[in-house]
Amino acid sequence: MNGQEPILSARGLVKRYGRVTALDHADFDLYPGEILAVIGDNGAGKSSLIKALSGAIRIDEGEIRLDGKPVHFHSPLQAREVGIETVYQNLALSPALSIADNMFLGREIYAGGLFGRLFRKLDHKKMQDVARQKLTDLGLMTIQNINQAVETLSGGQRQGVAVARAAAFGSKVVIMDEPTAALGVKESRRVLELIKDVRSRGLPIVLISHNMPHVFEVADRIHIHRLGRRHAIIRPQDFSMSDAVAIMTGAMEPPETAEAA
Amino acid sequence: MSDASQAPRGPQEFETALNKSDTRVAEFDVRERTLFDRAQHFLHGNPTMVPVIVLVLSIAAFGILAGTKFFSAFNMSLIMQQVSIIGILAAAQSLVILTAGIDLSVGAIMVLMSVIMGNLAVFAGLPTPLAILIGFAGGAGAGALNGFLVTKIKLPPFIVTLGTWNIFFALNLWLSGAQSIRSQTLDEVAPLLKIFGDSVRIGNAQITYGSILMIVIFAILWYVLNHTPWGRHVYAIGDDKEAAELSGIRTDRTLISVYMVAGLVCGIGAWASIGRVGSVSPQSFQEANLQSITAVVIGGISLFGGRGSILGPLIGALIVGVFNSGLRLIGVDVLWQVFAIGWLTIIAVGIDQWIRKVSA
Numbered sequence: 001m002n003g004q005e006p007i008l009s010a011r012g013l014v015k016r017y018g019r020v021t022a023l024d025h026a027d028f029d030l031y032p033g034e035i036l037a038v039i040g041d042n043g044a045g046k047s048s049l050i051k052a053l054s055g056a057i058r059i060d061e062g063e064i065r066l067d068g069k070p071v072h073f074h075s076p077l078q079a080r081e082v083g084i085e086t087v088y089q090n091l092a093l094s095p096a097l098s099i100a101d102n103m104f105l106g107r108e109i110y111a112g113g114l115f116g117r118l119f120r121k122l123d124h125k126k127m128q129d130v131a132r133q134k135l136t137d138l139g140l141m142t143i144q145n146i147n148q149a150v151e152t153l154s155g156g157q158r159q160g161v162a163v164a165r166a167a168a169f170g171s172k173v174v175i176m177d178e179p180t181a182a183l184g185v186k187e188s189r190r191v192l193e194l195i196k197d198v199r200s201r202g203l204p205i206v207l208i209s210h211n212m213p214h215v216f217e218v219a220d221r222i223h224i225h226r227l228g229r230r231h232a233i234i235r236p237q238d239f240s241m242s243d244a245v246a247i248m249t250g251a252m253e254p255p256e257t258a259e260a261a
Numbered sequence: 262m263s264d265a266s267q268a269p270r271g272p273q274e275f276e277t278a279l280n281k282s283d284t285r286v287a288e289f290d291v292r293e294r295t296l297f298d299r300a301q302h303f304l305h306g307n308p309t310m311v312p313v314i315v316l317v318l319s320i321a322a323f324g325i326l327a328g329t330k331f332f333s334a335f336n337m338s339l340i341m342q343q344v345s346i347i348g349i350l351a352a353a354q355s356l357v358i359l360t361a362g363i364d365l366s367v368g369a370i371m372v373l374m375s376v377i378m379g380n381l382a383v384f385a386g387l388p389t390p391l392a393i394l395i396g397f398a399g400g401a402g403a404g405a406l407n408g409f410l411v412t413k414i415k416l417p418p419f420i421v422t423l424g425t426w427n428i429f430f431a432l433n434l435w436l437s438g439a440q441s442i443r444s445q446t447l448d449e450v451a452p453l454l455k456i457f458g459d460s461v462r463i464g465n466a467q468i469t470y471g472s473i474l475m476i477v478i479f480a481i482l483w484y485v486l487n488h489t490p491w492g493r494h495v496y497a498i499g500d501d502k503e504a505a506e507l508s509g510i511r512t513d514r515t516l517i518s519v520y521m522v523a524g525l526v527c528g529i530g531a532w533a534s535i536g537r538v539g540s541v542s543p544q545s546f547q548e549a550n551l552q553s554i555t556a557v558v559i560g561g562i563s564l565f566g567g568r569g570s571i572l573g574p575l576i577g578a579l580i581v582g583v584f585n586s587g588l589r590l591i592g593v594d595v596l597w598q599v600f601a602i603g604w605l606t607i608i609a610v611g612i613d614q615w616i617r618k619v620s621a
Contacts, residue, residue, distance in 0.1 A: 053512040056507075077509040092507035094497040096567045101493055106509030120489045149306075189276060 005068060007032050007051060007204055008053065008084070008173050013062035015048050022048035024068055024228030030173060035195065035205045037215040040225030041249055047177075048126070049225060054086040054175050055079030066172060077106070085170030089177040090160040095151035100124075100131040102150055103165045134168040135160070138197055156187030167198045174198060175206045180214055192218055213240040225249050278375045291321075304616045308561045308569050311612055312576040320581060323587030338466035343480050344556075344582035345471040346371075346534050350549050350555035351574040352478050353526035354521050358557050359486075360499040361566025362411065362418035364520070367527050368549030369429035370403045372542075374531035376433050379442045379541030382451035389453040397528040403429060404524020408517035412523075426550065437543035444539045457536030478526060479575045486571050495519055499566030555602060556581060559609045563617070580605065 008113075010028040014021070022045045030036050040046040049105055051057040053064065055073030063064060064071050075077045076086065093102050106125045110116050111123040128146050140160045159179055166174045176195065180188040188211075195218055209215050215222060216236045221240055224232045224247050232247055232254035239247075239255075246252035304310055324332035350367045356362040374396040381392035403425070410421040447455050457471035486492035494515045497505040506512045538545055553574075560577030562569030581602055588598045 076507055077511075079511055086507075088507055090504065092504040094500040094504055094508070094567070097493065097496060098501045101497075102508075105493065105497055105505070108493065110490075118486070118489070122488050122490060122493070124488075185276065 004031050006030055006065075008064070008066055008206075009103075010049075010053065010064045011062060013049065013052055013064070014060045015045075015052060015057060016060055021197050021228055023052065023062075025062070026225070026229045028053065028223065030204050030206055031123070031221075033199065033202060034220040035199050035218050036205055037207045037209060037219035037222045038225060039209065039212075039215060039222060039244065039248055040231075044225045044248075045228040046208055046225045048228075050086075050175060050177060050206070052154065053079070053206070054084060056086075058152065072097055080169070083170060083172030084175065085166035086175040087159075087162045087166045087174070087177065087179060089181065091158055093150045093158060093162060096149055098147045098149055099135075099161055100128045100146045102161060103127070103131045103168065107169065128170075131164075134164050138167065138194055139193075140164060154187070156190050157182050157193050159183065163191070163194050163198065167201070167203060172202060172203075173206065174203050175208075177208045178210065179207070180209065180211055188214065212244065216241055216244075224254070226250065275385045301618075304612075308563075308613075308616060309412060309573045309576065311616075312560050312573050312580060316576050316580050316583065319583050319587065323583060323590070326563070327587055327590040331587055334466040336586060336590075338468050338472070339462075340579065340582040340586050341470045341472040341475075342460075342467070342537070343586070344578040345475045346468065346530060346537050346546065347549060347556055347599070348475040348575060348578040349478055349526060349530035349533060350553035351560070351578050352482055352555050352571070353523040353530070353567075354550075354553040355560075355562055355571050355574045356482070356495065356523045356526075357418065358499075358554075358562050358564060359495050359566060359569065360516060360519050361502070361564075362516075362519075363422065363554070363564070364407065364418065364430055364523055365422040365550045366403070366407060367523065368546045369426045369433065369551055370400055370524055370527040371530045371534055371549065372546055373403070373429045373433040373436070374400045374528045375535050375541050376437045376543050378454060378531060379451075379535065380436060382454060383442055383446060383541075389451040392451070393532055393612055396531050397525060400426075400528020400531065401521045401525040404461070404520040404522070404527070405517060407524070408520030411520065412513040412516045423595070433543050437541070439543055441543065442541035446475050447535070447540065454532065454535045454541070455539065457533040459536070459541060469536070471537050474529070474533050475575070478529065479572060482526075482571045490520070491515065496567050497544040499568075501567070525567075552581070555606050558613075561609065561613065563613050564610070565617075568613075568617070577609075 005028040008028070008030040010026065013023045013026045013028070015023040026045065026049055029051060038046050048057065052059045055076045055078050058074060064073070066084070071082060079086070087196050091174065094105065097105070109123045109126050111121040115121060116123070132146050138160070150161060153161065163176070165180070179191050179195065183191060192214060195205060195207065207215070207219060219236055222236060222244060223230060224234065224244065226248060234244065234247070234255065243252060247254050311406055330336065347431055350371060353367050354364055377419050378392045378396035381387040381395060382389045402533070407425055410416050411418050457474055458469060460467045460469040481484060486495060494505065494510045497508065498512050498515055502512055535541055536544065556577040557574045558564065558577070559580055560573030560575065562573050584605070585598050588601065
């Protein structure tokens with residue numbers, strides 16, 4: 001990639017579950033400012049790859065580097081602390097809590113002063129203001145009431161809250177797992193625009209999706225995962241969707257020109 | 262990415278139809294709502310309003326039926342006094358139920374700790390304040406055991422606390438020899454243990470320190486649950502534990518702390534219970550665990566976790582007290598008091614289920 005250094009990379013990742021090898025010396029590269037789509041058949045190991053990168057599983061072998069420095073994650077919290085945010089397929093939102101509470105779950109802002117420090121008092125107002133600001137930045141402020149419970153939002157709105165949370169706190173990388181899988185046509189469109197929006201703000205995105213039209217629309221590069229490893233990397237301009245599916249399922253040899261693993 | 266403009270990379274063909282469609286995606290519904298819908302929505306946002314309404318209505322009803330006998334400052338303060346211990350246990354129970362758990366051992370922890378406080382102060386000759394502190398610590402420790410078994414050994418809270426309920430009850434009988442420590446003995450050796458039975462007089466009302474303690478405990482827990490991260494995490498865990506974990510909450514650590522705080526509150530309740538009963542009585546409060554659950558449920562906290570206000574169980578406990586007092590004063594047999602509370606519980610859960618079905 002034009003001599004650029006990858007922001008997030010992995011080499012030789014191995015993850016075994018008993019006798020099943022989910023990741024078989026898989027490699028991965030994400031460059032600054034791009035949307036990298038990860039596609040693969042069911043069981044190809046893309047979930048394991050993503051979980052390894054987001055700290056949800058511990059790898060058996062291999063190395064992950066962020067900004068060229070090796071990192072070791074034992075929990076999603078550690079990945080988050082170095083700036084890798086993940087939007088999980090189930091969104092990881094608490095339905096009964098408010099939008100503001102959800103955005104700051106696990107990283108609350110404390111009130112200042114002696115009282116705040118002594119009694120660990122939350123700064124509700126500041127959290128609401130920041131949450132409102134972040135949603136407005138992403139053009140989501142049609143969600144009016146920041147204190148509304150998340151369960152009263154539509155699927156697309158919930159996705160919006162989860163993406164806004166990731167974009168607000170992800171300083172390095174945002175990983176999105178099937179962000180459009182549960183959405184209707186109109187809401188999918190809104191979320192795709194949101195994804196492009198996040199990229200235009202300079203954050204690189206890893207997008208896992210089964211939806212080829214969506215992948216081909218927004219991705220700058222496509223990482224094709226097969227049999228536990230990186231099978232090929234293609235550019236959406238150079239290949240058709242059916243080619244991508246053929247490579248993904250083994251019906252077609254990965255192209256020589258592609259930056260293969 | 263300079264090449265982003267080359268290929269046909271825009272919305273899909275079939276999506277061009279969207280241009281003509283309504284572009285409002287994330288907006289509030291403005292459709293007409295029936296009064297019924299509005300009520301459901303209001304209660305969804307304010308789950309504590311149901312018990313408040315029930316409490317007000319029942320006080321009014323018994324006020325009319327039983328007259329001034331019921332509707333007097335003295336009787337009101339008496340109700341507070343009668344529900345104070347169950348109220349304190351309900352506060353502890355609420356914390357656990359908010360995490361989608363249940364604690365059947367609250368009553369057993371409380372009685373065991375009251376026996377430990379009594380034994381240490383009366384028979385072991387420890388200074389009473391030290392005996393009380395050991396009782397508090399013992400309560401927290403008993404809660405920690407529950408929390409450890411629930412999180413680390415991954416057993417269901419119902420089973421864990423069913424077991425520890427029996428274990429703590431057996432320990433209580435062993436330590437006490439099933440013998441009470443009489444009121445006179447406490448007066449001579451450790452009068453401090455009975456302090457929560459004392460009261461202040463305001464007009465005709467006799468407000469015991471135990472009643473005040475109950476209010477203070479609820480007030481503190483209200484603050485903690487609503488204004489500290491710990492409180493938000495308790496709700497999040499009860500709502501969806503996996504989501505809470507992925508959001509970066511240390512769920513196991515928080516859960517253990519919830520059971521510990523619940524145990525500590527039971528320990529504090531132990532001290533208050535000595536004042537309420539007037540003696541250290543190992544056979545008292547045997548159904549307190551179930552009564553505390555009743556108060557929590559009537560108070561509008563969902564047994565499925567994550568929903569409800571901590572102030573609800575306080576109201577719930579008062580409702581039970583009002584029913585018992587009111588029915589007694591109009592001369593209804595005790596068995597109908599039990600009957601009424603049974604129906605109240607079932608109706609409360611029914612209302613909870615109805616509220617949860619709210620649609621956006």
